[in-house]
Amino acid sequence: MSDSPAGVGDLLGVLAYAELTAFLRLAEDATRHAPSLADRAALGDLAATEYAHFRLLHDRLASLGIDPEEAMAPFVGPLDDWHTQTTPGDWLEALVKAYVGTGIALDFYREAAVHVDAETRRLVEEVLVDEGRSQFAVERVGAALKEDPTQSGRLALWARRMVGEALSQGQHVAAARPELAKLLVEAAGEDITRMFARLTEAHGERMAAMGLTPGP
């Protein structure tokens, strides 16, 4: 059951739309908020990587005989809502989003990829390899906090809001797409609590890397 077409189509579909929309939103954030050309190019670089991932996933769907637009369609609403709820108001918020938002997404893909077929897993792992690319965001947020530690509180809140909104949208998706939810649950085995613990821990590590307290 774990490599059922429905589950795999959903997994690749949500991944593909997540990458497409991350690409477009990062580009928008770069235009609006980057304080320098170098910063704009750096966030643009991240955006372009997301686009390359989108193409890989799109083509994989097509090669499986799954219509990419149909596979992405169920996830447009939740992912667009997530982005609307987490539209950055300034450059630091944009950086935290680029790092934390991408991190949450990557953790989710990693959990979901455990039980799919080998070829799909190989592809998901390829998409996951570039994780280090958002490292520049960590460095810039860290430097900004060193200069002005009072920013820490609001950025920690901002990051928490992103996680909260992700959980909220994730529940909508799980309710609407039981096949996808099953992939995750099967991946976690009996111990779904442990999976959430892993996700929370990874989020805490990212917060610490930026010099932010993860909060309760």
Added chain:
Amino acid sequence: MSDSPAGVGDLLGVLAYAELTAFLRLAEDATRHAPSLADRAALGDLAATEYAHFRLLHDRLASLGIDPEEAMAPFVGPLDDWHTQTTPGDWLEALVKAYVGTGIALDFYREAAVHVDAETRRLVEEVLVDEGRSQFAVERVGAALKEDPTQSGRLALWARRMVGEALSQGQHVAAARPELAKLLVEAAGEDITRMFARLTEAHGERMAAMGLTPGP
């Protein structure tokens, strides 16, 4: 004089920032206006190509020992102003901009590239090769006009506005960067009038390709 570092740095600088900002703006237009996922992906594809060009130009500047950010800086104001003045209000305007705006830019690069050194010219030509990528915009605008010919007037006006704003910003750039203006004038030889005739003719052909009257 024609391959003076100042002129070449300016040419690569304006090209690089034009590609970077085209990438970011196309991505924004795709997010805001694309009526379907396939359309969003198609405009995203165009945006990603602009980014790849930006990287080529950026790296060429660096390899010439020219700071890419410094080379781009003089053109940020005029190009940002052009985009602000030509922010599309809907999907058809976004498509016309993608095709006409890219076309104007490509014509300009072609004229300017004639008198630079061989290595830079090879690079500019590589960037020019992908022109056909905006062909999907032609097809979709043509189809929309077949369905509703009354759109033709406002889209023709919209395209004319883009040309007008381009000329206006081009004059600012030429006044501020005489080395770059000289490249263009030298490329045109004595006959700058003929160069403008070529640009106007190319614009007319693009308008006709979309089923729009170029206007007076």
